[in-house]
Amino acid sequence: MIVVEGLTHYYGDRKAVEGLSFKISRNEIVGFLGLNGAGKSTTLKVLAGLLIPSSGTVSIEGVDLVSAGDSFRSRIGYLPEDPPLYKEMTVSEFVRFCGQLKGMATAAVNARLPQVLEICQLTHMKDRVINELSHGYRKRVGIAQAIIHKPALVILDEPISGLDPRQIVEMRQVIRNLGKDTTVLISSHILGEISETCDRLLVLHGGTIAAEGKEEELVHRSQARGTRITLTLRGNAAALTTALAKVPAVMKHDVHEEAPGILRVHVSLQGDDREALVAALVAGGLGIRRMVEDETELEQVFLGLTTPTASA
Amino acid sequence: MRGIFLVARRDFAAYVNTYWGWGILALALVIDGILFNVQGLGRSPKFSAEVLQQFFYLTGGLTLIVSVPVTMRLFAEERQTGTMVLLETSPLSDRQLVLGKYLSGMAFVTAFAVFTSYLPAFIFVNGKVGTAEIAVGYLGILLMGSAGVAIGTWASAVSRNQIFAAVLGAVGITFFVVCWMLAGKVDAPFKAVISYLSFFEQQFQPFQQGRLNTEGVVFFLSVTFGFLLMATQSLCARRWR
Structure with missing residues (x-):
């Protein structure tokens, strides 16, 4: 069990993370999402034992980061975005x-090595010098170094950045394999990939947790904050503006003229009061030819959860 | 202890598995040989003890010079290549990391000293010098080399890149070398203090002459300890940024 309570970190006077609290259960694969500057990297560095938090506690299996730093770090496996590799070594030598x-004994390392190479699909590359490997294989070697000692928590920072589509599919499989016997925390900007591999998502914004839950829960929560609808209407833009002004739930709208007298409108509603919208449009003399609720993509969910509402 | 030797072994392997390490070693040995011929032997007749003293003086200086390029990469290169994170997220303490790095530098400096031993062997065979004098001279070289490596380790620990680490290390070592010149420019009581810090004129000279100087042993070990402690504190401070 990984427990983070009231984690706050300052760089000088600048606050990077404030009062962050969350828990991760054993063998869970958790996605860590955040825009640039959200405090994501700082949080990962603290969890990896690279930084000591200004306040708050971080513990893994009851071992505290500040009071037992060495023991804490032995329970962590960390892969930064750029894999840290001694490129003159072979894959086996490095791992x-x-x-x-x-801190593993030589015999224990030798016994564990074939298993790790298998998990990371590196067995056929074990005698190759790292400098000769492609970016995708280097990422896998980075994962291998992070899991060789059977850590309680594996932290993967942007594990799929820079990979080609085939390597992404293979890496996704590697991450799923990891989740079978360890806890994994993945940070990524590619939200679709996060949803593919993670059991749960943590959305970080402004140094605090903006939302957390399974993908479906976040989509539902995002929808509860607003609905996005696309309409095709017969009428003119002035009448449309007047009609929309009478609906308090309309947060914003975009209009494009598809053809003479035909408007394509994207409307963002607070809540889901689409009946009031339709009534206002009909009352305004606009003909409704088509009305579709936009599918909620994870990217939209993410932006919805990290963007303040109109009333906020 | 195992972690310290693991770090030391990898770093030493990085020296000997690259042209960098062998290049420094070869260059230093060539310069040492030439200086020994020109300065040590010279054209005028000398006692073999004088030649030996001259050898230790030259080799001591070269040991300090070698310690700069050897140590500049210890931490700074790891930061430049991003591999520092491997060490910082390992269960090794900052003290163990610094000691491991220092030992790899010392291993290289010791290897250099060993490779120079053909020159005193030449004096021993053809002249009249004792093995004790040679042993004490080499002890002095290793002690002064240890201080140089510790200064370089500290410089590398506080630097983001290798060039800066080399410059800082060279400045630190140069300070201790030119202390005797500075001592001539200041009044008492600073004169005595600065003069005491002088590597060559004050602390290394007895070793060079074949005299085992316990004050010098304590001095060089103190400088080593002090700079390794500062390097450790510097690493520790980075976690509290």
Whole structure:
């Protein structure tokens, strides 16, 4: 169990993270989402033991980061966005070295190595010098070094950035394999990939958790904050503006003239009062030819959860 | 201890598995040989003890010079290549990391000292010098080298890139070398203090002459300890940024 309580971190006078609290259960794969500057990297660095928080506590299996830093770090496997690799070493040499660095006995490392190479699909590359490997394989070597010592928590920062489509599919499988016997925290900007591999999502915004839950829960919550509808109307833009002004739930709208007298309108509603919208349009003399609720993409959910509402 | 030797072994392997390490070693040995011929032997007749003293003086200086390029990469290169995170997220303490890095630098400096031993062996065979004098001279070289490596380790620990680490390390070492010149420019009681810090004129000279100087042993070990402590504190402070 990973427990973060009231985590706050300052860089000088600048606050990066404030009062962050969350828990991650054993063998859970959790996605960590956040825009640039949301405090995501700072949080990951604290969880990896690279930074000591200004206040708050972080513990893994009851071991506290501040009071037992060395023991805490032995329970962590960390892969930064750019894999840290000694490129003059072969894959086996490097992973073996990392295992020993994490405190494993030589015999234990040698016993574990084939299993790790298998999980990361690196067995056929074990004798290759890292400098000769492609970016995708280097990422896998980075994962191998992060899991060689069977950590309680594996932190993967942007594990799929820079990979080609085939490598993304393979990496997704590697991450799923990891989740079978360890807890995984993945940070990524590619939200679709997060939803593919994660059991739960944490959305970080402004240094605090803006939302957390399964993908479906976040979509539902996002929808509760507003509905986006696309309409095709017969009428003119002036009448449309007048009609929409009479509906308090309309937060914003965009209009494009598809053809003479035919308007295509995107309307963002607070809540889901689409009946009032239709009534106002009909009362305004506009002909409704088509009305479709936009499908909620994860990117929209993310933006919806991290963008203040009109009333906020 | 295992973690310290693991770090030291990897770093030392990084020296010997690249042209960098062998290049520095070869260049330093060539310069040492030439200086020994020109300065040490010279054209005028000398006692073998004088030649030996001259050898230790030159080799001591080269040891300090070698310690700069050897140590500049210890931490700064890891930061530049992004591999520092491997060490910082390992269960090794900052003290263990610094000691591991220092030992790899010392191993290289010791290897350099060992490779120079053909020159005192040449004096020993052809002249009249004792093995004790040679042993004490080499002890002095290793102690002064240790201080140089510790200064370089500290410089690398506080630097973001290798060039800056090299410049800072060179400035630090140069300060201790030119202390005797500074001592001539200041009045008492600073004169005595600054003079005491002088690597060559004050602390290394007895070793160079074959005299085991416990004050010098304590001095060089103190400088080593002080700079390694500062390097450790510098790493520790980075976690509290």
